[in-house]
Amino acid sequence: MAENKRPDDGRDRWSQSVTEGSDALDLEEGVFTWKDPARIARSLKRSAEASRRRKSSPYRSAMSMLTFYVNRAGRDLDADQREVLERAKDELRKQFGRT
Numbered sequence: 001m002a003e004n005k006r007p008d009d010g011r012d013r014w015s016q017s018v019t020e021g022s023d024a025l026d027l028e029e030g031v032f033t034w035k036d037p038a039r040i041a042r043s044l045k046r047s048a049e050a051s052r053r054r055k056s057s058p059y060r061s062a063m064s065m066l067t068f069y070v071n072r073a074g075r076d077l078d079a080d081q082r083e084v085l086e087r088a089k090d091e092l093r094k095q096f097g098r099t
Contacts, residue, residue: 025048026051027044028047031044033081044065048061058096059096062096063092066092067089070082070086
């Protein structure tokens with residue numbers, strides 16, 4: 001059975017442009033590639049708290065961006081990095097006092 005794959009025509013995917021050019025948060029370069037969940041959470045928290053363009057609470061904005069990235073990275077995200085990002089969600093909850 002043939003797989004349903006679009007040919008890569010060199011364009012960025014819309015999810016990549018959302019992550020890189022989010023109007024709500026100014027993310028540090030490469031934040032989702034870091035290996036330290038606490039560092040990722042701190043960076044997202046800092047970005048969300050500094051933003052004046054977000055539409056919801058800093059916690060919700062930071063968690064939404066992290067969840068969006070995990071969901072949209074899909075099959076291109078290796079298991080080790082997915083685990084780091086899932087642990088970053090737990091760290092984010094701790095840092096916002098939501099445990």
